[in-house]
Amino acid sequence: MQAVETTVDAAEVAKFEAMAAEWWDPNGKFKPLHMLNPCRLDYITSQIAAEFDRDLTGPLPFTGLRLLDIGCGGGLLAEPMARLGATVVGADAAAGNIPVAQVHAEQSGLTIDYRHTTAEALAEAGEQFDIVLNMEVVEHVADPLAYLTACQQLLKPGGLMICSTINRNPKSFMMAIVGAEWVMRWLPKGTHEWHKFITPDELFALIGNAGLDPVDRKGFVFNPVAWTWSLSDRDLSVNYVTASVKASA
């Protein structure tokens, strides 16, 4: 594909390429994402259901919705969305993720349009979506405002963006970097750079500046006893997620 002007940090992309083949092993290098996934999906599905008035207990509830998953990796979110009936485009700036994701979607009997591209390139091409999933990406980009503006351009009027990232405070440094990278070795050292983490208020301001209305935020909280993640209304101290909408035309 042609080179595109991008805000993606080249060094970050290289790190993920090295890990691409491991995506679908629940006990492999992406174990933390697999563990977090049910909780992320609960938030995403309930927000989509509320925004587009869908019944999650019915068959293929997301039929007719066009969804973009940015930083799709091996397809951990793209596949569930396709399984629920959405028309899914998975975009990743790391070329190595694309064939991994494609092979897995085929095994799963799912049709997903995986592309080696970026939010900026898709926006420039005039692509439009009902939903943009922007999960654990914004802390890796070089220019968050330019990136979120591209996300805003990708949304149809009335569209929904779900954006999750990591808070910036001493606790998140201990949990996400010391805990997850150094102690538990859940992620390779250097996966995250603490100074790129964003506080919820900063993210809401960025989203507002990008032209979207933030409507909800929740924490993802890890329970070390139950060894599971859950959603929290109050504790946004480390991982958190937001929902934003684009005003109807």
Added chain:
Amino acid sequence: MDNPATPRILHFMKHDSDVVIVGGGLNGPALALALAQGGLSVTIVDALPLDTRKDDTFDGRSYALALASQKLLSALGIWNEIADHAQPILKVAASDGHAGEGPAPFFLEFDHAEIEEGPMGFMIEDRYLRRAFLDAVMAEDRVAHLSGETVVAQDVQPGGVTVTLQSGKTVSARVLIGCDGKRSGTAERAGISRTGWEYGQTALVCAIEHEKPHEGTAHQFFMPAGPLAILPLPGNRSSIVWSETTDQAAAIQAMDDDSYLAALRPRFGDFLGEIKLAGARFTYPLSLSLANAFVSDRLALVGDAAHGVHPIAGQGLNLGLRDVAALAEVMVDAHRRGEEIGAIDVLERYQTWRRWDTATLAAATDGFNRLFSNDNPLLRGVRDIGMGVVNAMPGLRRRFIREAAGLNGELPRLMKGRPI
């Protein structure tokens, strides 16, 4: 874009159904209904012919349904079909007994009035429960029922699982679930080993008619050879579960009906008046058999296939239905959030949820049995005092009652009577 050659591991095929369940007893149909109500399609492979399943003559077998199990049956829409045939258990009386001596002075009594939920459980005959499940399964569009078919092979691939039946037919699905009992072929074919032992005891099971009303009381007598349970059925009838050493049980089972009753009578005295047999007589050798894993790739085990427990406390079916409720909740929740229902990390949620509960109950009933099936005078003294103590402490009593009613622990929503 450059697209490196990728290995084609498996070409996806359209599955016959989302789930294939091996075993058409009670847990299999219960799970099929729960999954179907949650939006999944299911094929049940039942080794028994349909006529055998439909036979509604009373054969003497019945179940003590814990309150939580009754709530699950309500949530699945089964309870209304059988409620008229169910006998509420209003009171449980447990005592130490010695043949011919009657109950010991310390007597443990649990009354349903001590918990707010209602009766502690219900007695239901196998014929009604089995028939209600069969009718519900037949009426459910999302469930296909294959009768008189046994599985000869199962093949797990990255995208799904295929079982081959004796008739040569194959069924493909995303997940295979073994509800096929203590000697689960599903577990064996998956290479899942088991841990367990025999108790050298056998349960004699029968139904009796008696002269006097039972007033909804379930009795448990702890006899030296093993426990004797008298469980109330509708009318002046009760179900008897009577444990003896395996040799003794074989001798009693070989007797004619009159001698059998003559052997039974002195074991619980004459408080129900005259007794006579009201159905066939069965024997069940008691053993413990735990699968060393409850799940593997695209496979899960439920009920006795996962854990055949000593039936001393009547918890076998209740434990199985708790598995059903937990697995159905895990799979339906996964399905609704778009996850692959056969993925190992999804199925492991079920194993994590159920394994601890099962292991503790298996250990507890095992210990309970070893303590109570003993004629050592010191142990008799210990358990008589123990029963007296439990009887005297309302908090502990409440816990016992709630545990017996299946109301302790983290309950799946079906067991709270809520829809899947």
